Amino acid sequence: MYRTLSNIAKRFFTEAQIYKHGFNLSPMYRRSTGRVIEVSGDLLYVKIKIPISYKNRNFVGSIFGGSLFSATDPIYMIQLINILGDNYVVWDKDATIKYKRPAREDVFTEFIFTNEDIEHIKKQVSEHGEYNLVKTPNIVNKDGITIAELHKTMYVADKNFYKEKRKQRANK
Template identity: 55%
Template sequence: MSFYQQLAAIGSRFVSKHILFKHGFNWSPMYRRSSAKIIDISKDFLQIRIKLAYSYTNKNFVGSIFGGSMFAAVDPIPMTQLMQILGEDYVVWDKSAEIYFKRPAREVLFADFHFRTDELEAIRKKVSAEKEIDIIKTTHLTNKDKNTVFCEIRKTIYIADKTFYKQKRKLKKQAV
């Protein structure tokens, strides 16, 4: 169990999980350095909204938001969001990512992360049948009105049945 998971286990005794998730992310050094903040999160974790400030801390050489800040703002959210939704019976890992810059960003950016209930049911059914799967989630960093896309990030996320995953790792260690 990681340090952050231990803090979450203790903190969830006193505060709702979604509130703890929001503030835990916003206060954690790894996420603060991205200049982003989680500004809204639903109780069921199905919807999360982030805001990426435009400031001296994330401007690049040409005065637009540094691409690394854009990626760092989005990177941890889909995996950890899905971990919270699916629960302890699943293993969830980031597998890969692609980022596509559409235009220079010289304003505050926003991103929305959504999982639909039918999408989650399909994930559960597929994992039940295949034991491990990959999904691709696409996120857009946009202006506040959502009418201008500044970049698109595609994340490939690995999801497995936890029992299957542990057995797979055990067999892999024995083979070595």
């Protein structure tokens, strides 16, 4: 459903606008309390804000850890799907979060890919058919103090390689 809506929206908006507003309007993302606040035109940079509010404040007055995790969880995967295009399969494979201190104010996370990162991913997939990419952004407050450390692993594969791999698994 989201992909179909995105394809229709491409007639009227840039990919960065679709990415930002699509996330912010999506019911599944809105519930995380996160907000996409900045997206570069090439989608290599995304910044989110997780504002503290009555919707995500826990028993001790800080942002609920589940809100921190869920607001950051889908960003890299969707970002990479949009950057790489339809010839690749991208899945979140693993994610962990290590809480360092309570989030008692609005917090932010930046999701960054460089052109070199994208070329490296494409090269690895070209050579091996698939690749596990690890990214480790931090959730920080306005002063840059780390609130939580994220560790994300994404699986990236050539679409044909992935289909063949699934077919082989189904035949076992």
